[in-house]
Amino acid sequence: MIVDIHAHIPKPGQHICGVGRFQGDLEPLADVVRRAGVDRMYISSMVATEARSAEELIAGNELAERGAERFPGLFRPACVVDRRYVKASREELDRRVAEGPMRLVGEIISFHTQGHVDREFLPVIERAIDLDVPMLLHASFPMDVQAVARLADLYPRGRFILAHIGGIRGWAAGIEAAALRHNMWVDISGYTLFLRGVVESAVQRVSEDEVLFGSDFCAMDAGGAVQRVRHMDLNETQKAKVFGGNWLSMAGDRT
Amino acid sequence: MTIDSWVMLPDMTAALAQEVLAARPDTQQVGASYWHCHAALGQVNAHATIDNMLAAMDAAGVDVALVSSALAVHAREGEQLREGNRHVLQACAVNRSRLIPALGISPRFAAESHALLDDLAEAADAVGPVWLPMDLEDAEDPCLAGMLERVGAVHLPVYAYAFYDRQMQGVLDLARRFPDIAFITPCGWGDRIDEITACPNLYVDTSDCSACLIIAFGRFVERLADRMVFSSGFPIWDMTVIKQAVERFVPAARQADVLGGTMGRLLGHFDSRRSV
Numbered sequence: 116m117i118v119d120i121h122a123h124i125p126k127p128g129q130h131i132c133g134v135g136r137f138q139g140d141l142e143p144l145a146d147v148v149r150r151a152g153v154d155r156m157y158i159s160s161m162v163a164t165e166a167r168s169a170e171e172l173i174a175g176n177e178l179a180e181r182g183a184e185r186f187p188g189l190f191r192p193a194c195v196v197d198r199r200y201v202k203a204s205r206e207e208l209d210r211r212v213a214e215g216p217m218r219l220v221g222e223i224i225s226f227h228t229q230g231h232v233d234r235e236f237l238p239v240i241e242r243a244i245d246l247d248v249p250m251l252l253h254a255s256f257p258m259d260v261q262a263v264a265r266l267a268d269l270y271p272r273g274r275f276i277l278a279h280i281g282g283i284r285g286w287a288a289g290i291e292a293a294a295l296r297h298n299m300w301v302d303i304s305g306y307t308l309f310l311r312g313v314v315e316s317a318v319q320r321v322s323e324d325e326v327l328f329g330s331d332f333c334a335m336d337a338g339g340a341v342q343r344v345r346h347m348d349l350n351e352t353q354k355a356k357v358f359g360g361n362w363l364s365m366a367g368d369r370t
Numbered sequence: 371m372t373i374d375s376w377v378m379l380p381d382m383t384a385a386l387a388q389e390v391l392a393a394r395p396d397t398q399q400v401g402a403s404y405w406h407c408h409a410a411l412g413q414v415n416a417h418a419t420i421d422n423m424l425a426a427m428d429a430a431g432v433d434v435a436l437v438s439s440a441l442a443v444h445a446r447e448g449e450q451l452r453e454g455n456r457h458v459l460q461a462c463a464v465n466r467s468r469l470i471p472a473l474g475i476s477p478r479f480a481a482e483s484h485a486l487l488d489d490l491a492e493a494a495d496a497v498g499p500v501w502l503p504m505d506l507e508d509a510e511d512p513c514l515a516g517m518l519e520r521v522g523a524v525h526l527p528v529y530a531y532a533f534y535d536r537q538m539q540g541v542l543d544l545a546r547r548f549p550d551i552a553f554i555t556p557c558g559w560g561d562r563i564d565e566i567t568a569c570p571n572l573y574v575d576t577s578d579c580s581a582c583l584i585i586a587f588g589r590f591v592e593r594l595a596d597r598m599v600f601s602s603g604f605p606i607w608d609m610t611v612i613k614q615a616v617e618r619f620v621p622a623a624r625q626a627d628v629l630g631g632t633m634g635r636l637l638g639h640f641d642s643r644r645s646v
Contacts, residue, residue, distance in 0.1 A: 309582060
């Protein structure tokens, strides 16, 4: 089973290669995702991840939830929170996770300043932990990795997924940080997935049980991401774990 | 004929990779981080033997690869530039009909670069694009101008890698100053697509997984398919995955050009000695 834990719905009007101009209907996306070989995809809306207001954050999460409702076997909605909109983030967790269908928080893009998570945002993190949902946090730089590692250290009960293994500039730091922490996983989505050797290194040095498949669709090609893992220097057991086994183990029965 | 316009020998040493990274602590040197990965991990070095390169080409359906050297494009000393280019020539000698050398020059190493350009002027065998340094600092360097004039005289295209906006500005400046030279650079994120479109001698390639960066690639396909060349950046990037992405996203009518026709014309159009 292939579970893609890191994917996005485009913003309305956005043109996506292989999909066309997104008008709000998830059918064309579903078609591309199925052809890519993905069985289940966790989606957040780029309206939420790039929110310019609390209203956009809420609207984006609503788009993800409504969109996933139409494709219950394929799409699962993920709840975005944002340090700039603490009150709305708390309310979204209550509405969409505690009382709603969402079982993944993320992708959280805005969660730290210079590597330090804002104090005001910690209650949002704590709420997600109380709700026992994993959190997917964006990383491009070593400083992002540092912030995620700090959270993992601060909250041993929390489950923190480092997106992109730490990113183009942070993957080496990401591997080292995740290797040292039992409550830190890495997702392989994005550029780093396509760099030969990085995912293999993560499997070897973090753990073959803590590496999660993600494509970063609709920014990146889901089909290419699946093919990339199929071609990797990993054995079939490791590929199966990365593709979905690790997520199903980590996320528990509720998926 | 399918041509992969960028296949690289991962001959960069771990020590050089560390040096290049240390020189750019602001982590702007993303290109070097790739090579650091592979020099340090050793995984690509082990994988990218010439036999494996040819096997990857067979698996991907690639007929010809233009081979360059990681050591040459990151060279900090003249001898490294020379050595990298030597590696390329030796590698391509294994299978001259399928592996074409794409050699590096650098304004930092004038003697070595001009010696290479002397050789290129006399080359009897097919040669690929000339590579500029991956961290080219100064597109205004007068040494570079002299070298590019010589490259122009032998009608070879020039690979000018750009990942960041600052680098892209340098590439655009070069393309405008040397309108008779074809410059090639990765598609990237598309921030400067309008300027690239307005520069008729600037070509884009699909390496750095640009073809999988679907949020931007569609705009390049729409506007620049006639100036797009397939390249994978093997062994860092997966040749088959990149080629399949090109086949998925480039309209059928354009694929033959993107997959080899355009690069074939860039290399062979002006000089029958360099027919690919």
